[in-house]
Amino acid sequence: MKRLLWPLLVLAALLAVNLFFTPSFFSVEMKEGHLYGSLIDILRFGAPLILVSLGMTLVIATGGIDLSVGSVVAISGALACLRISEDGGVFSAVVLALGLCVLLGLWNGFLVAGVGIQPIIATLILMVAGRGLAQLITDGQIITVNSPSYKVIGGGYLLTVPFGILLVLVVLGVTAFLTRRLALGVLIESVGGNAEASRLAGIRARGIVITVYAFAALCAGVAGLMISSNVSSADGNNAGLWIELDAILAVVIGGTSLSGGRFSLGGTVLGALIIQTLTTTIYSVGVPPETTLLVKALVVAAVCLLQSPKFRDKVFRRAGPPSSPRPAAEEKVRVTA
Known part of the structure; x- marks a missing residue:
C-alpha cells in the first residue's frame, strides 16, 4: 500500500483540479436508467487502457515487454467489423477476432520463449506487421457497422452501469x-x-511466458472490440495507436518494476486511471492540443520521480539516522594500534 501512496495522491490532485474548473465534476446522475457523469466517463473511456495494462503487467512481470498490443487492438476491431459488415453475425465476429488475437499472442510468446528473441524486438515485429495487417483487413478504409448488439460492448449499459466497466x-x-x-x-x-x-527449480518458464503473451493479446483484443464498438467503426491506421506506451506507463506508475518480478494489479488499474484522468484534465483545463502530449509526459515523469525513494531523499533532504559516536575505549585502542 505504501508504494501506491504517491499515485493515489496524484490521482486525488487531478480530480481536485477538475473539480476546480468544473464544480459539478463529481456529480453522478441517473438518466433513462443509466448512470452519467464525469467520473463514469473516466471509467468508461479508460476501460480499454485498463484491459491492455492488465495484460502488459503480467508480461512485464516475466521480464518482458509487448509493443504490439496497439496493433492487436486495431486488428481485433478491424476483423470484427469486417465480419459484421459481411454477414452481421456479432458472436462469430467476436470469436474470430479474439481467436486471431490469441494466436498473435502465442506467436509473440513463441518468438520470445521458444526462439529466444529479445521481447522488444519480437513484439516490435508484430507492432509493425500488425498495423499493416489491420489496414489490409480494412483495405485502407474505415469500416462502419450498424449493429446494436455490437454497440453494447463498448457503448452499452447493463444494470445502469456502462457494460465496458463491468x-x-x-x-x-x-x-x-x-x-x-x-x-x-x-x-x-x-x-x-x-x-x-x-x-x-522445475518451473516451465517457457510455457508461462507464452501464456502471459497470449493473455496480453487477448486483453488487447477485447479492448479493440470495445473501442471499435463504441464508435461503430474500425480504423486500421489509428485504432489503438500508442496505447502500448500508455499501458507501459500505467504499469510503471502502479509500481511494477520493468526488470520483472513482483507486480501489482491494483497499482496498474490506478496508473491507468491516472492517465485517463490526466487526459480528461487536459481537455477540461483547456490546454492547447499541440501541447497535450508534452503536458502528459511531464505529469507522468513527475509521478515516476515522486515514486523514487532516492529522488525524494535528495529533493526533500531527509537526513538519515545519526551515526552513533565511537566509544572512547574503542577509539583509544584504534589510536594505539
Whole structure:
C-alpha cells in the first residue's frame, strides 16, 4: 500500500483540479436508467487502457515487454467489423477476432520463449506487421457497422452501469483470482525474478511466458472490440495507436518494476486511471492540443520521480539516522594500534 501512496495522491490532485474548473465534476446522475457523469466517463473511456495494462503487467512481470498490443487492438476491431459488415453475425465476429488475437499472442510468446528473441524486438515485429495487417483487413478504409448488439460492448449499459466497466471488473477479478489465489502469480514472479533459477527449480518458464503473451493479446483484443464498438467503426491506421506506451506507463506508475518480478494489479488499474484522468484534465483545463502530449509526459515523469525513494531523499533532504559516536575505549585502542 505504501508504494501506491504517491499515485493515489496524484490521482486525488487531478480530480481536485477538475473539480476546480468544473464544480459539478463529481456529480453522478441517473438518466433513462443509466448512470452519467464525469467520473463514469473516466471509467468508461479508460476501460480499454485498463484491459491492455492488465495484460502488459503480467508480461512485464516475466521480464518482458509487448509493443504490439496497439496493433492487436486495431486488428481485433478491424476483423470484427469486417465480419459484421459481411454477414452481421456479432458472436462469430467476436470469436474470430479474439481467436486471431490469441494466436498473435502465442506467436509473440513463441518468438520470445521458444526462439529466444529479445521481447522488444519480437513484439516490435508484430507492432509493425500488425498495423499493416489491420489496414489490409480494412483495405485502407474505415469500416462502419450498424449493429446494436455490437454497440453494447463498448457503448452499452447493463444494470445502469456502462457494460465496458463491468467487463473490466470481470477480467480484473479473474486475473486477480488466477494470480493471487492460485500459484500462477508466484510462478510468474519467479520467472521474472530469475528465469534460469526457476527453470532449474522445475518451473516451465517457457510455457508461462507464452501464456502471459497470449493473455496480453487477448486483453488487447477485447479492448479493440470495445473501442471499435463504441464508435461503430474500425480504423486500421489509428485504432489503438500508442496505447502500448500508455499501458507501459500505467504499469510503471502502479509500481511494477520493468526488470520483472513482483507486480501489482491494483497499482496498474490506478496508473491507468491516472492517465485517463490526466487526459480528461487536459481537455477540461483547456490546454492547447499541440501541447497535450508534452503536458502528459511531464505529469507522468513527475509521478515516476515522486515514486523514487532516492529522488525524494535528495529533493526533500531527509537526513538519515545519526551515526552513533565511537566509544572512547574503542577509539583509544584504534589510536594505539
